[in-house]
Amino acid sequence: MKSTLSFLLIVFVSVTISCKDRDPGIYFIDQTGLDLYWHHTFGLDKGRYILFGFSSAETQSDEFELKFDYTIKGREILIKLRETVSKGKCPEFPGSWGKECTSNGTVFIPENALSQGQYKFILEIEGRKVTSTLTIDPEKYTIQIPQNDLLSSRISAVYPVPKNLLFGSIGFVGGTDENLARTLISELEKLGLTPVTVPDYPYPDLDAVHSKHLEKEFREPNNYSISILMNLNATDAKTVFEKVAAYYEATDKKLRIGLYCSNNMEQINGGPGDQLTEFYKK
Structure with a gap:
């Protein structure tokens, strides 16, 4: 009996320490998932590129800036949530928003980093992964996201303005x-x-x-x-x-x-x- 209680106590302490050490913003995102807003655009600072904007699928009273890293290897794009930065309490907005807000982060991928064809588009949050399909065509870019509880998007296609x-x-x-x-x-x-x-x-x-x-x-x-x-x-x-x-x-x-x-x-x-x-x- 004593050994059982000791084991449960060790497990409880380990879980408690683990939760305390965990990035609170990432924990929130891991629980709620992300919405993806994305489009193709161009600008004086970055040239032509695709903007991937990630927002927490739910709101809360604390705001976090989401920090991502991305890598492209062959036909695979990996976007990984590295950390979050606390922005403090959300500003108060009129209407139904009240004192809650979403947490947001962006990834910019240059147009010339991608070639025509299909890519595995992988989002990773603390070891959890969702693999979607990003298709690059000359006139249209599309994304197909499988049914999951980590990533969703209302935008399935974007249209790059022709060059020159x-x-x-x-x-x-x-x-x-x-x-x-x-x-x-x-x-x-x-x-x-x-x-x-x-x-x-x-x-x-x-x-x-x-x-x-x-x-x-x-x-x-x-x-x-x-x-x-x-x-x-x-x-x-x-x-x-x-x-x-x-x-x-x-x-x-x-x-x-x-x-x-x-x-x-x-x-x-x-x-x-x-x-x-x-x-x-x-």
């Missing part, structure tokens, strides 16, 4: 300056840019207007814009932006410019009347 596009708009006030905008578009064609069409996919970086070339839009009281969607071909973004800036200056800064490149989100914007601002990949 110039998109955005040229704006003007009233009808008299429309010729200025259209002449600038002709100047871009002289540089070698050509109009292009893209599939009717729900691109996050191209809205319904900017997914088509030469769409004219009106906004009160007297503002117009013409959408731009062109292939850069062999012309680099800097050459295009220098031409746009020179034309803008030569036409008394009457236009409103907002143009972007889908390679690294290089951009030129501003006006009318103000100096244009250019941004390039760091």
Whole structure:
């Protein structure tokens, strides 16, 4: 009898010490699971990449920042929850959220780190693993997650914006300056840019207007814009932006410019009347 009680006491103490030593954020995630939000995008700091955003499937009063590591070996992507960092108590939000919030973390995987085809997409939390299938196609990325209690996602497919596009708009006030905008578009064609069409996919970086070339839009009281969607071909973004800036200056800064490149989100914007601002990949 004494030996049995001693054994149970040892087990109880061991479990208690183990729980105390365990990362409380990871323990919470292990109990509730994760929701996955993911999309393809591009930016000046990271180029073109896939963002995988993980959030706790349930809320609680304490907030944690989730820290992940990832490795790619052959056709296998392993994303591992390494640790969590306490952010303290959740800020209080109005409405049903109250004083509870989710805990979140992100993983950024460069587009050029993946090639066309299927990958095993493995999420690991303290030895527990869920293996999904991530498929990379030129026009669409898809993920298939098996039934499990650790990972879920409402997003099954994302659509990367095609490379080497110039998109955005040229704006003007009233009808008299429309010729200025259209002449600038002709100047871009002289540089070698050509109009292009893209599939009717729900691109996050191209809205319904900017997914088509030469769409004219009106906004009160007297503002117009013409959408731009062109292939850069062999012309680099800097050459295009220098031409746009020179034309803008030569036409008394009457236009409103907002143009972007889908390679690294290089951009030129501003006006009318103000100096244009250019941004390039760091």
